[in-house]
Amino acid sequence: MSIKKPVEHIAKATPPSIARRVRGLSDRAIAWLFVGPSIVLLLAVNIFPLIWTINLSFTNFKANRLRDAEYIGLRNYERILTDADTWQSMQATAHFLFWTIFFQVLIGFALAYLINKKFKGNDLWTTIIVLPMMLSPAVVGNFWTFLYQPQIGLFNYVVQFFTGVEASSFSMIGSVTLAPWAIVIVDTWMWTPFVMLICLAGLRSIPDSIYEAAECDRASKWRQFWTLTVPMVLPFLMLAVLFRGIENFKMFDLVVQLTGGGPGSTTLLTSIDLKREAFEKWRTGYASAYAVILFVTVFGLASIYVKALNKVKER
Amino acid sequence: MRGFIKGLLRRRRGAWEMLATILIALGVFMLMQPFWMVAFTYSFVVTLTGTVMFIIVSHFPE
Numbered sequence: 001m002s003i004k005k006p007v008e009h010i011a012k013a014t015p016p017s018i019a020r021r022v023r024g025l026s027d028r029a030i031a032w033l034f035v036g037p038s039i040v041l042l043l044a045v046n047i048f049p050l051i052w053t054i055n056l057s058f059t060n061f062k063a064n065r066l067r068d069a070e071y072i073g074l075r076n077y078e079r080i081l082t083d084a085d086t087w088q089s090m091q092a093t094a095h096f097l098f099w100t101i102f103f104q105v106l107i108g109f110a111l112a113y114l115i116n117k118k119f120k121g122n123d124l125w126t127t128i129i130v131l132p133m134m135l136s137p138a139v140v141g142n143f144w145t146f147l148y149q150p151q152i153g154l155f156n157y158v159v160q161f162f163t164g165v166e167a168s169s170f171s172m173i174g175s176v177t178l179a180p181w182a183i184v185i186v187d188t189w190m191w192t193p194f195v196m197l198i199c200l201a202g203l204r205s206i207p208d209s210i211y212e213a214a215e216c217d218r219a220s221k222w223r224q225f226w227t228l229t230v231p232m233v234l235p236f237l238m239l240a241v242l243f244r245g246i247e248n249f250k251m252f253d254l255v256v257q258l259t260g261g262g263p264g265s266t267t268l269l270t271s272i273d274l275k276r277e278a279f280e281k282w283r284t285g286y287a288s289a290y291a292v293i294l295f296v297t298v299f300g301l302a303s304i305y306v307k308a309l310n311k312v313k314e315r
Numbered sequence: 316m317r318g319f320i321k322g323l324l325r326r327r328r329g330a331w332e333m334l335a336t337i338l339i340a341l342g343v344f345m346l347m348q349p350f351w352m353v354a355f356t357y358s359f360v361v362t363l364t365g366t367v368m369f370i371i372v373s374h375f376p377e
Contacts, residue, residue: 077359081355081356081357081358081359082352082356084352087352087355090346090347090355091347091348091349093347094347293359296359296362296363296366297342297343297346297362299366300339300342300343300362300365300366300369301339301343303339303366303369303370304335304336304339304340304369307332307336
């Protein structure tokens with residue numbers, strides 16, 4: 001009785017005119033009523049800023065100055081695409097993107113393959129392996145800075161143990177040649193578990209009966225791996241590459257914490273360069289053009305990648 | 316090759332999508348390659364052309 005009372009109270013409190021109006025709506029109208037807020041939110045949060053950024057990219061607007069922006073046509077694009085420093089940061093991003101994805105796919109798939117074998121402590125190992133992914137990039141960047149210290153860092157001592165190179169003789173984040181690899185190692189350490197989890201989902205979706213049938217046909221383990229396991233996990237693997245590719249193209253926090261884009265500009269990824277242009281030099285128009293270039297690149301790549309993924313799924 | 320050109324002329328989706336894909340891949344390669352500054356300069360135009368083409372031709376008949 002006590003539960004019914006508030007319901008009855010609300011029913012009575014609803015103005016009859018509104019109730020009548022809602023009752024008279026078609027299914028399509030009610031559907032729009034539900035979807036409408038999401039569409040408005042999407043337009044306000046995604047579409048409007050995108051259009052505004054494209055608009056700003058044709059101006060010399062500076063966010064720290066109150067004077068009106070002037071339209072300067074394609075000059076921002078021209079400056080970016082003829083700038084040697086921007087070209088350099090594109091190359092740094094390409095290096096980072098290629099090697100992180102390469103190692104993450106390789107190690108992630110290998111780990112998933114091992115974890116998929118049923119053994120004692122399987123779940124415990126999965127949890128331990130997944131731990132780095134749960135940490136904040138700022139925390140990871142901070143403690144890897146300590147691990148990379150030439151005097152006290154554990155990483156240098158591990159390298160010394162295996163190679164015999166003096167621990168204090170090299171600095172991973174201070175060297176022009178080693179710094180690009182230092183950020184690749186940390187990102188691989190942090191995000192390989194993500195690729196592993198996706199691959200594991202793929203491996204567990206393969207029914208045992210397929211392997212049993214292959215064994216009846218006397219297919220070797222090697223052949224089973226290449227003709228059954230790899231093709232069936234491929235869509236999952238491609239999905240992981242898509243996610244990691246887009247994420248690493250925008251990589252910012254981890255690298256800023258580790259190297260800050262240095263030494264020099266060897267680890268200055270495009271996202272860090274973009275942030276400097278927008279919020280340190282306050283060249284908002286220029287930074288908008290930069291953002292549009294990156295957006296078109298990621299969008300184009302994602303489009304062809306999704307097409308390839310659909311083709312693999314159809315097979 | 317002849318089939319590909321025929322597909323382009325008949326406005327078949329597959330052939331045009333292939334062309335758009337090649338343009339996007341070429342544009343991204345031009346953007347990130349370390350060899351030739353001129354290629355970097357024209358990379359955005361190539362990628363943008365490919366991306367816009369991809370969006371348009373994905374509405375063509377199969």
